Amino acid sequence: MSMPLLSTLAAATVLLCGCVTQHPQNAEDFRKAVPGAFLARVETFEVNRPVRDIGATFRARAPECLTMKVTTTSQTPGSYQVIVAAYKPTVVVTEQRAELHLQRHFEKGVMAVTKEPEGGYYLLVADAYPIDAKRSRLEIFGPSKGHDVLTRAIMGWATGKNLGCPDLTKIG
Amino acid sequence: MIFRLRIAGWLLGACVLAGCSGIKPYPEALPKNLHVTTEASSGSALSRMRVALHVHLVGADCRTEYQGTVQLNEPSVQVGIPPDRLSYLVFSFSSSSFLGGSSGSISYDTLLRPRPGQTYIARASYADGIYHVEIRESGPRRSAGREIERRGLDECGR
Numbered sequence: 001m002s003m004p005l006l007s008t009l010a011a012a013t014v015l016l017c018g019c020v021t022q023h024p025q026n027a028e029d030f031r032k033a034v035p036g037a038f039l040a041r042v043e044t045f046e047v048n049r050p051v052r053d054i055g056a057t058f059r060a061r062a063p064e065c066l067t068m069k070v071t072t073t074s075q076t077p078g079s080y081q082v083i084v085a086a087y088k089p090t091v092v093v094t095e096q097r098a099e100l101h102l103q104r105h106f107e108k109g110v111m112a113v114t115k116e117p118e119g120g121y122y123l124l125v126a127d128a129y130p131i132d133a134k135r136s137r138l139e140i141f142g143p144s145k146g147h148d149v150l151t152r153a154i155m156g157w158a159t160g161k162n163l164g165c166p167d168l169t170k171i172g
Numbered sequence: 173m174i175f176r177l178r179i180a181g182w183l184l185g186a187c188v189l190a191g192c193s194g195i196k197p198y199p200e201a202l203p204k205n206l207h208v209t210t211e212a213s214s215g216s217a218l219s220r221m222r223v224a225l226h227v228h229l230v231g232a233d234c235r236t237e238y239q240g241t242v243q244l245n246e247p248s249v250q251v252g253i254p255p256d257r258l259s260y261l262v263f264s265f266s267s268s269s270f271l272g273g274s275s276g277s278i279s280y281d282t283l284l285r286p287r288p289g290q291t292y293i294a295r296a297s298y299a300d301g302i303y304h305v306e307i308r309e310s311g312p313r314r315s316a317g318r319e320i321e322r323r324g325l326d327e328c329g330r
Contacts, residue, residue, distance in 0.1 A: 064322060072276050149301035156302065164297070164304035167265065169276025 023114045023121050027090075027101045030122040034141040041144040043151065047128070047136045047158045054128040054136055055091070055098030057157045062089040062100055065153065065165030069107070072169050083109030087168060088119040098128040100154065123147075126154050146172025198227050198240030202252025205291050210244040212265065212298040219269045223296055225251065228260040230283065234328035236260050244296060255288040260325055263305050265298050280305040283323040292320070 024030035034040045047054065066089035074081045084107040092099040105120030106112070112121075124142035131137050138158050140151055149166045156162030214221035223244040228236035242251050244263075253259050261284055266277040284307065286292060294307045307320040 068278075070276070070278065074275075152300065153302055162302060162304075164302035165278075165280070167267075167276070167278050167298070167301045167303055169267070169278050170301045 023116065025115070025117045027099065027122065027125050030101075030125050031127075031141050034125075039144050040142065043140045043142075045138045045140075045155060045158070046131065047138050047155075048134065049136060049158065049160055050134055051098050051128050051130045051136045052093075053160065054138070054158050055093035057160060057163070058091045058098055058100045058126075058128075059093065061157045061163055061165070062091050062102075065089075066102055066168075068168060070168045081109060085110075085168070086120065087123075090119075096129070100124075100126040102150070124150055124154075126158075128158060143172070196238075196240045198225075198242045198251065200252065202254060204250035204252045205255060205286050206251040206253050206294060207291065208242075208244060208249045208251060208294045208296060210247060210249070210296045212244075212296070214267050214298075215300055218271060219267050221298055222266045222268070223298065224264050224266070225249075225294075225296075226262040226264060227251070227253065228262070229254065230258040230260050230325075230328055234325070236325070253284065253286050253292075255286045255290075258283055258285045258328070260284075261294075261307075263294075263296050265296075265303050278303065280322075281324065282307065282320070283325065283328060284320065293317070 024033045035042055066087050069084060069086045072083050072085075086105045086107055088103045088105070090099075090101040090103070092101075101122065102124040103117070103120035104123045105116065124140065124147070126138060126140045128136045128138050136158070138155070140154060142150065149170050150168075153162075153164065153166035156164060208225060210223050212221045212223045225242045225244055227239045227242070229239055230236055242249060253261070260281065262279050262281040264277055264279040266275070268275040280296075280303065282305075284292070287309070291310045292307055293310055294305065296305045297303065308317045309320060310317045
């Protein structure tokens, strides 16, 4: 990979994280950092399923769909780029909420510019809270650009209407 | 010298065309017991989505032996998987841009030991960046049958 590309990726990584010098080291730090970060957002949805069911679907689908290594290549005149990203999901289900955390560690092609938590930088956190016995509020903390496929997959799992996996080669 | 170089070039070209990429067609010798339906769309006029099924045999020591690949270009394809033997099936979804800019591939893999005399139905779909593979053992009188749970290669010895 050419040096300009590496520099661009490193710069983009910094920008995506709001020009911070330290990345969130756990899910709670990530929840606090996202609302004020550049190119990040919190989305809220209402889902007609109880938290217990959402947690069960997260447990069933996240390990299968999100535990993976993704290799992407891009070729333009003068450059050939290979990026290897390892994704690690974590699901935590309690009486109060169902959580899905997704971390990403670049094994190749992208430089880590700040201290990386074990398992990779936090990419997304989705929390489901009970509204009542049958409905839940889903909060998704994550990037505002290029990761729609992740949000759609998690919405599909939360609603139970689409249990498909997100194509992680399509996320930025 | 130039003649030898040309021959070498032709041989190289023929080798690539013959499948030196390592991908080989899956043999059609076995009775067809797996019916695969495929629906895939890249979602863009500038890119293409290809779906393929790679079949591996799994030995007693859990080592895999690549048997070949079935290109799932048609909406419906019949495949013969050795009955009563453990096979490792890998469905790959590969996108490539017509402009040659980028490509990516993602896959779904599972172990399957087909029961003799049974038929299996696999549905592979890809739309809007979401992919799904479901395998069912067909039930009596065209009923839905039972869903086959995904088993990764790491579960081979269990």
